[in-house]
Amino acid sequence: MAQPLRVEFEATIRPKRDRSSFSIDHMFLGHDADDGDNPRHDAMTPLNGLLYGTTLEGGTHNNGIIVRITS
Numbered sequence: 001m002a003q004p005l006r007v008e009f010e011a012t013i014r015p016k017r018d019r020s021s022f023s024i025d026h027m028f029l030g031h032d033a034d035d036g037d038n039p040r041h042d043a044m045t046p047l048n049g050l051l052y053g054t055t056l057e058g059g060t061h062n063n064g065i066i067v068r069i070t071s
Helices: none
Strands: 011-015 022-027 037-039 045-047 050-057 066-069
Touching: none
Parallel strands: none
Antiparallel strands: 011 022, 037 050, 045 050, 050 066
16 A cells, blocks of 8 residues: 655744634745755744744755744
């Protein structure tokens, strides 16, 4: 019997205020793209009403990028 295909995505999500569901704000395309890969969910920092974080990989030289999430 064939095994199901397992696909994993990395994304930033936005939950509804009542926490009943969420929407996907951004899907990271991976280290071959300029938008980053392997985001650090444990290292988000609020600053001036925005949320900043980093990815471990991706970007121009595959050294990671800085991510800014706006509301």
